[in-house]
Amino acid sequence: MKHLPKHLRPRWRYLAVAFETWPEAGFGRDDFQRHVWYAAQNLHGDAGSADVDLTVMDFERVGPAGWAIVRTRRDEVERARAALACVDAVDGDPLGLCVAGTSGTVRACEEKYIRRPTEVTGQRTVAFEATERPAVVRDGRAEVRVDSAFVGATTLDFE
Structure with missing residues (x-):
């Protein structure tokens, strides 16, 4: 199968998301992904959430703090941020979440916005x-x- 020409390929944006929760919260990447999908579906409906196409590309949690990189379509960044703002808990554990920034590549997103937890x-x-x-x-x-x-x-x- 041939690749699509560059002008027909989907364009992506990557959102750097920082979050905090209680120290003993027991969720991981898959749980976070599921709740992001549910939030998008509840806010935008089935067709709208398919257009936004939120995917958790990278996820790391160290104790109560962590970060994730969430991919969305280029024209849907505002709707993606709105859907992420609706995530307030994951599997019953409360979650405080902040979109630190948006970038065109995963690498640039990590370099600009992801700060590894340095606090003791x-x-x-x-x-x-x-x-x-x-x-x-x-x-x-x-x-x-x-x-x-x-x-x-x-x-x-x-x-």
Whole structure:
């Protein structure tokens, strides 16, 4: 089978997506991809989500923070950003997500927008609500375990 001529090939844009979740969230690339598809389908409908054609090309999660590169068609970047903004949880784990930028190639997207997590995370026991509780502390913020869930806090809340 012959390749399509260059002027007939689909044109792509790559969105750099940074996200944060709770430290013990248990989702991966496939779960994230499924929820991105569901968000696009719920927002744009079947035909619209097929036009946007969101695909997670690269995904990495280190503890509570991570990033992904999501591919979309060139003319559908705004609709893709809108669909990504609708993803607020993956498999019940809350997710904060931000589109860092858009690029024409995967390599340029990684070089410009993807910052590997450099912040140091650590496990500590903190005094929160007059009780000693385990927490994951990073960069002036903490996720304190309260019963079976986490509570976001700053160092001023427990020191």
